[in-house]
Amino acid sequence: MKKLLLSSIAFVFLLTSCGSKTKGELVGVQGNKWYPEKPYGMELIPRGSFIMGKSEEDQAKVLNAPTKTVTVRSFYMDDTEITNSEYRQFVEWVKDSITRTKLAILADELGIGPEEGGIGEYAFKDADTTRASVYDKYMLDNYSGMGETGYEGRALNKDEELIWDTSEYPDEYYAEVMDSLYIPEEESYNGQRSVDVTKLKYKYSWMDIEAAARAAKKGKGSRKDFIRHEELEIYPDTTVWIRDFEYSYNEPMHNDYFWHDAYSEYPVVGISWQQAKAFCNWRTKFKNDDQKSRGKQFVNQFRLPTEAEWEYAARGGIEGGTYPWGGPYVISDTGCFMANFKPQRGDYAADAALYTVEAKSYEPNDFNLYNMAGNVSEWTNSSYDPSAYDYVSTMNPNGGDQSNTRKVIRGGSWKDVAYFLQVSTRDYEYADSARSYIGFRTVQDYMGEEDSTQ
Structure with missing residues (x-):
């Protein structure tokens, strides 16, 4: 009886082996092929190395951006700043x-x-x-x-x-x-x-991977210890148009800028760093809810760019350029201003714009990104430290100190002089602050291209 049982087991095993699609070979887990779509409204920024920092004269003498050769991985970036219309979609949701x-x-x-x-x-x-x-x-x-x-x-x-x-x-x-x-x-x-609008609060959770990794190295903590829960009001602070400028009549901007259709394609402002992070979380969820409904694999997260990614993208592949268009001048050879900023003392309208302009204004840089200089400064994911370039990695550098509430902003804005438009100029604002001259754009890590044969 025992021999008969063993023979039956061996026969079943033989049938199973014969019917195996792997033929006993190490072929890996067979999953679905990954054919990612190019994210809507984004441009692919190819991986590469560049000299980060002020290779030109540091006129302000802040000494916070010494030159350093770094490498960044490929990523997608919004071709414009996030607009009022796009942020309103978040608010409406x-x-x-x-x-x-x-x-x-x-x-x-x-x-x-x-x-x-x-x-x-x-x-x-x-x-x-x-x-x-x-x-x-x-x-x-x-x-x-x-x-x-x-x-x-x-x-x-x-x-x-x-x-x-x-x-x-x-x-x-x-x-x-x-x-x-x-x-x-x-x-x-x-x-x-x-x-x-104070009742329009967004709740989300995220995993503090960096803290978890450091704790794991010491053998401390469990997964739940590193899940962070956030809840915050997400409506833009429209009062920034009044508070940012004492003794200035900006009431029309306060009343109309965010909600009126006339400003739909203008960059959203009055957004804090925390609100920009919440928008990134929502954009990921919004996309993946649709992916789930169509039975497709989830996409990776949308996020704020690191300081290095932002500067690399702003340079547009031009080595040593002062501005996104490369040259050291802010006026073209035809006498036109190249960006929206404050070209002369008190003369905001000299460049034909008093406040912000539509997100797709002026010529894009060589990565097809608009307004990487001027219009609005942009939040990055990096925390500001004057000496950060001395210690951050040369590979995908990021000063992401969670305890540091000073966050790097880049690109200069409609109310700034030309120095702040330079691709290497560093500035910061506090994470809970909102300004009439600060907006943001998002990025997403590159994970391959769509198969054109499908």
Whole structure:
């Protein structure tokens, strides 16, 4: 009997081996082929080495950018600064999500489901058990009540369009939720009642990989110790147009710049470093939600560029150039200004622009990037240290000290003199600050090109 059993096992093993697609060879795990798409609105910056720092005269004598040869990996970069229109997409998404969450929670508290109509049509998806997946039911049974509110992780119903016209509200419960999103009646004027932007908060989590790696080397800490949770208001600070300039009439910019369609293609300003980081997280999530819905592999994260990446991209492959266009002058041979800045003392309009200009203005550099000098200064991921160039790595250098709240800004802006437009000039602002002259653009690590034969 024992011999018969062993023979059966051997026969099954033989059949399994014969039927194996690998034929017993080490072929690796067979996954799907990776055919990445070029990110929309971005340009590929090829890997390379360059001399980072002030190879020309350091007129300001700040001595914070000595020359250093460094190498950066390939990455994609937005061809323009993030515009008001693009950032409004983020704001609208957050407003939509918060509204749907409030509607779903109230429907749950009232015990109203989709079949009852009204606010019930916006109930959590798992409330309709006939449509809930096995996984939804499992999560509801095992994780319900966990988290700060007890509703974390439950799927929102995004199939139903939100109703913003007060005359079409489906019931009083819906009206109650919508009313809670707006500023109080006593704070409105001229018959206009706006959404309370302080309620537009974005929550996200991220893993502090650097801290985790250092702790792992010492054998300390567990994964949960390095998960950071963030929650912050994401609406731009429009008051910067007033606060940045004492005794100056900039009220029209405060009132109109972010929301009016006339400024849609202008760079967003009034954004802190933390808000720029939140936007990067949302952009990654927004893209990967779509990837998931189409059964495609996730893309890697969008992020702020390091200081080295920014300078390398700004140079456009021109060695030793003072500005993104290479030459040492800010006026072309035809007498036109090459960027939006303050060319003369107090004469902001000499370059034909008083404040910002549209993101696709002036000629792009040789990497096809617009306004890498002037228009708005741009946040980078790097922390500012005057002596950073003395100790950062020569490979993908980055001064990313989390405890240092001074963050590097680059490129100069519409209110700066030409010195700050130079590709090697370093400046900084505090991470929680927002200014009328600071914006940002994002990057994404390069992981291959799309297969043109597919």
